[in-house]
Amino acid sequence: MAHLQPLYARLADRPALLAKLQAQWGLRSVTGQGKDLMATSALLELLEMLHAEGEPHVGAWLALQSDLSTGHGIAYYLRSCTTLEAALHEIVRLRSRLLPDGEFGMHKDGQQLRLVMRPHYQTQRLGRQLRYEAGVAWLICLLSHCVARPLQPQAIELMTPATPQAAQLEALFGVMPRFGMDEFAVCYPAEMLGLPLPGSNPALLAALRTSLDYLVPPVRHGVSTTERLRQWLGALTDPSRASQASAARAFNCGTSSLRRRLSGEGSSFSALLQADRRARALRCLAYGEEGIDVIARRLGYADRTTLERAFLGWFGCRPVQLRGELVAAWPDMAQRRAALESIDTTLPCDDMEAWLAAAATVEPRPQANMHGPRLAALLLCAAGAPAASIRQMRMSMASEAL
Numbered sequence: 001m002a003h004l005q006p007l008y009a010r011l012a013d014r015p016a017l018l019a020k021l022q023a024q025w026g027l028r029s030v031t032g033q034g035k036d037l038m039a040t041s042a043l044l045e046l047l048e049m050l051h052a053e054g055e056p057h058v059g060a061w062l063a064l065q066s067d068l069s070t071g072h073g074i075a076y077y078l079r080s081c082t083t084l085e086a087a088l089h090e091i092v093r094l095r096s097r098l099l100p101d102g103e104f105g106m107h108k109d110g111q112q113l114r115l116v117m118r119p120h121y122q123t124q125r126l127g128r129q130l131r132y133e134a135g136v137a138w139l140i141c142l143l144s145h146c147v148a149r150p151l152q153p154q155a156i157e158l159m160t161p162a163t164p165q166a167a168q169l170e171a172l173f174g175v176m177p178r179f180g181m182d183e184f185a186v187c188y189p190a191e192m193l194g195l196p197l198p199g200s201n202p203a204l205l206a207a208l209r210t211s212l213d214y215l216v217p218p219v220r221h222g223v224s225t226t227e228r229l230r231q232w233l234g235a236l237t238d239p240s241r242a243s244q245a246s247a248a249r250a251f252n253c254g255t256s257s258l259r260r261r262l263s264g265e266g267s268s269f270s271a272l273l274q275a276d277r278r279a280r281a282l283r284c285l286a287y288g289e290e291g292i293d294v295i296a297r298r299l300g301y302a303d304r305t306t307l308e309r310a311f312l313g314w315f316g317c318r319p320v321q322l323r324g325e326l327v328a329a330w331p332d333m334a335q336r337r338a339a340l341e342s343i344d345t346t347l348p349c350d351d352m353e354a355w356l357a358a359a360a361t362v363e364p365r366p367q368a369n370m371h372g373p374r375l376a377a378l379l380l381c382a383a384g385a386p387a388a389s390i391r392q393m394r395m396s397m398a399s400e401a402l
Helices: 006-010 015-025 040-052 058-065 074-079 084-093 126-147 166-173 190-194 202-215 225-235 244-250 255-264 269-287 292-299 304-315 319-329 333-341 352-361 372-382 387-401
Strands: 102-109 112-119 155-157 184-189
Touching: 006 015, 006 058, 015 040, 040 058, 040 126, 058 126, 058 166, 074 084, 074 126, 074 202, 084 102, 084 126, 084 190, 102 190, 112 126, 112 190, 126 166, 126 184, 184 190, 225 244, 225 255, 225 269, 244 255, 255 269, 269 292, 269 304, 269 319, 269 333, 269 372, 292 304, 292 319, 304 319, 304 387, 319 333, 319 372, 352 372, 352 387, 372 387
Parallel strands: none
Antiparallel strands: 102 112, 112 184, 155 184
């Protein structure tokens, strides 16, 4: 609980909220660094609760209060690199350990350096977005710590939605972030890559590397093979190359071993691949303008006909029809994205009344000619519902027309 201690000072004038944190999340006053860490699921719920209580950016604030001397000596290790670029390459090397549920990358575009983070799953869950917002703050703090002076970002992009308290982040970061973006990003002048680190010590770096690799092993405990494979598929830039053999190589095992692990968890490579293709196909149709032939090739299908056959199995309609319905409902791309990302995916897929109610309240509102079962069927498609539920809603739409 040491990392949450600053909340006592921040919320000193809100004793009821502090009492709630103590009762529900076990917040207590501790001295020293403390050894107990909060489970990720509890942390996400905590951030969501504080957001609802008018403290939407407290995670980022807490990250900037953190003691970088803790955490297995990662900051000390990175300061031993020769340049900031070398330190960033080490962060990339350690990304699966520092960010087990997401991705970290660095991209140089002309005179700008772009550091990118993105969760692999639950990307629309508010708690996970707030956790990554805190990760952006931690990264900014870490880089400044490495060079022993403040480093001012040129721009910051966040997946989190804008809030009335956005000025708090501007005060923390020195620049107003852009909200509602597709990924988390921090941008700096590319020239800063060459900054020498005052703590550079090649001999110490080599000595610490072995210890760090032992203390911070790749995080796999508690994450099923199914979930790891789902993350791996989602991170592929070229899904047409996805195969069971390439997945087995990525997991350092044979194809038979991978098949047995998945079977033991009640899943299979082909089922997960189809689920990934379905999600990608929907995104391409909803947010892109590429032709069906191009989408088919991108997803690894032999031709358009094969994709259309898969589409009928997924959504009970052809790609052209689904794209037409999406565009008809929300001609504006931004409104379409906002509506589809606001869908409550926890609704039971076979509860037609619940989905009809969701269609009646979805925001932004669609065009007037898109309503009732027709709109509900569209929401079921976007939510990844089974084809049987979508067909049932479409049959209800046909019955209503009669």
